Amino acid sequence: MVDILTPIPGPADAPQLDELEGIAVESASPTQLAMRRYRHHRAAMISSVVLLLITLACVFAGVIAPYGENEAVDSADGGLRKEILVPPNSQFWMGTDSIGRDLYSRVLYGGRVSLFVGIASAISAGLIGTALGSFAGFRGGRIDNGLMRFTDLFIGLPLLVLLIIMRLLPEKQPWAATVLGEPGSKRLMVTLITLVAWMTTARIVRGVVLSLKEKEFVEAARAVGASDKRIIMRHLVPNTIGPIVVSMTFIVAAAIGLESTLSFFGFGLDPTQASWGNLLADAGTSVITGKWWLVLFPALVLLITILCINFMGDGLRDALDPKQEPQVAG
Amino acid sequence: MARFIALRAAWAIPVLFIVTFLTFWAVKSATDPVQSYLRVNTRATPEMVEVYKEKHGLIGSTPEQYFRWLGNFVTLEWGNSIKGNRPVWPDLKAAMVNSLILGITASIVGITIGLGIGIFSALRQYSKFDTAATGASFVGISMPPFVSAVLLQVFFAILITRWLGLDKPFLPVAGIYPPGQTTFDLGLRAKHMILPVTVVAIQIIAVYSRYMRASLLDVKGSDYMRTARAKGISERKVIMHHAMRNAMIPVVTVAAIDFGAIVGGLIITERIFEFHGTGDYLLTALGNGDFPQIMPLMFVIVSSVIIFNLLADVTYAWLDPRIRLG
Numbered sequence: 108m109v110d111i112l113t114p115i116p117g118p119a120d121a122p123q124l125d126e127l128e129g130i131a132v133e134s135a136s137p138t139q140l141a142m143r144r145y146r147h148h149r150a151a152m153i154s155s156v157v158l159l160l161i162t163l164a165c166v167f168a169g170v171i172a173p174y175g176e177n178e179a180v181d182s183a184d185g186g187l188r189k190e191i192l193v194p195p196n197s198q199f200w201m202g203t204d205s206i207g208r209d210l211y212s213r214v215l216y217g218g219r220v221s222l223f224v225g226i227a228s229a230i231s232a233g234l235i236g237t238a239l240g241s242f243a244g245f246r247g248g249r250i251d252n253g254l255m256r257f258t259d260l261f262i263g264l265p266l267l268v269l270l271i272i273m274r275l276l277p278e279k280q281p282w283a284a285t286v287l288g289e290p291g292s293k294r295l296m297v298t299l300i301t302l303v304a305w306m307t308t309a310r311i312v313r314g315v316v317l318s319l320k321e322k323e324f325v326e327a328a329r330a331v332g333a334s335d336k337r338i339i340m341r342h343l344v345p346n347t348i349g350p351i352v353v354s355m356t357f358i359v360a361a362a363i364g365l366e367s368t369l370s371f372f373g374f375g376l377d378p379t380q381a382s383w384g385n386l387l388a389d390a391g392t393s394v395i396t397g398k399w400w401l402v403l404f405p406a407l408v409l410l411i412t413i414l415c416i417n418f419m420g421d422g423l424r425d426a427l428d429p430k431q432e433p434q435v436a437g
Numbered sequence: 438m439a440r441f442i443a444l445r446a447a448w449a450i451p452v453l454f455i456v457t458f459l460t461f462w463a464v465k466s467a468t469d470p471v472q473s474y475l476r477v478n479t480r481a482t483p484e485m486v487e488v489y490k491e492k493h494g495l496i497g498s499t500p501e502q503y504f505r506w507l508g509n510f511v512t513l514e515w516g517n518s519i520k521g522n523r524p525v526w527p528d529l530k531a532a533m534v535n536s537l538i539l540g541i542t543a544s545i546v547g548i549t550i551g552l553g554i555g556i557f558s559a560l561r562q563y564s565k566f567d568t569a570a571t572g573a574s575f576v577g578i579s580m581p582p583f584v585s586a587v588l589l590q591v592f593f594a595i596l597i598t599r600w601l602g603l604d605k606p607f608l609p610v611a612g613i614y615p616p617g618q619t620t621f622d623l624g625l626r627a628k629h630m631i632l633p634v635t636v637v638a639i640q641i642i643a644v645y646s647r648y649m650r651a652s653l654l655d656v657k658g659s660d661y662m663r664t665a666r667a668k669g670i671s672e673r674k675v676i677m678h679h680a681m682r683n684a685m686i687p688v689v690t691v692a693a694i695d696f697g698a699i700v701g702g703l704i705i706t707e708r709i710f711e712f713h714g715t716g717d718y719l720l721t722a723l724g725n726g727d728f729p730q731i732m733p734l735m736f737v738i739v740s741s742v743i744i745f746n747l748l749a750d751v752t753y754a755w756l757d758p759r760i761r762l763g
Contacts, residue, residue, distance in 0.1 A: 263694055368582075387587060
């Protein structure tokens, strides 16, 4: 990791300030310094490229995928038969499933949904966590104590059990379908994951705000008559943006994992919707019958995606926040 | 210290009531016992429904129902399941025994290996071992337990078996015993536990090794370590007495946080490997909307979480005097 104080050689076209030899240090904004630190994190750089490729492939699935999301491919020798359970070959890179759909195409289409759920959940959980954390840290005292005890308790709960029970609510209670989302919808998935994913952000933001609020610039803001709301929104939150972005990155990874876990057990998205979890759920019994590709490829794509996002989070943390202690994702 | 424990325990009691009440409300809303009863007993008359509600305390407001349920729970009158009308306790007991065997074995294996890797990595920072272990723990943390479970199944049930040309799976991938086995057999049981224990342990190893490494590295750079060495204490003693005791403090909190994750991991693992434990029990009961089966287990899980939080607080205070005196 590169220390902030050490001058880092800049790009060749940067303004040369070496007229005062030995004294001049080339200036760089904190953002530039962070970018440089990020580029030095090899795993994060490789992960960024891989993730970019996966994301592009999923976003442009309509163009890239050789077959449709739910298209059963007709057998080459004509007739009414479909290409059922074909092992991977040059035509079907990841093989086909039990009704003759191309797995590679389905992995790409499924990725759209999985990535969407991950990113949407991270944004909303990050917002809730930031709001709660900055409020607790700024107010301090009893409110802080109560909120943080609540957060700690929440972290300890078996979130999977909580998610499954909440997932059943809209099926039984009409009000829950209105508030949380229809069973099997993406909205329900994002809402539920948000409800169990805000805690890490809240704790981190609270910690940073707790130390920042004693700083001179907050005192100065107060002295000129800024309201609490203004101090939080304009002075404290912008200074915690680094840790917030880092924790949101880890939430994306965790949310993709949760979505696929829930879908795998039939508590997630509508089973007709291709998502990485649903693809694995479809593959469920094929392990016993020896159709390994149906499990292996979706599982590997899922694992690689989560791994890349976590590596990026790690790189971002080192880049934005060189002094922070390591945290564990998910 | 006694005062500290008493204060924390006093705080835990209202929390227990509030959290179990919320659980009761959520589970009842999510399963709807009356609807489930009607689904199983399709020809039940309105009178029979009334009798059922009366018998299971499903009348009155939710708080009333909760306290009536709690009374029955405490007096061990756990009632019968909706589907199949079986007594709840024997099934739940059998499931909990299996889960505990799996959970405890995996925890012992996982925590021992995890702490060992963490300590070794920290003592040899930037060595080849450290790099490999850090990378591996990153993969472990990124892998949802169901993915590691299905990948292990694919490898052990299909690929390895095929490569070795065996006619039976290399390792059993489902159940507690082979079909037909009714008597206790330690060897077979152990063989069926290898893969489930591996899945749960991977999670534990990844989390504990990361925390242990970070925490020990943090302690290693501190001044009191240098002072201890300057006094001429042996390196072994410096590590064991000065470094380890302080490095364990943050790791203890992980135990409380990780408990919920382990329960989740157990549920996933048991379902995939058809290991008849609480996970299998819970998912089946949830599928049937079987409230009398679900709620006692939820109560046990939720109170364990609260007890673990309390234990972590107390251990933390015992290891770090600043907390109990501050």
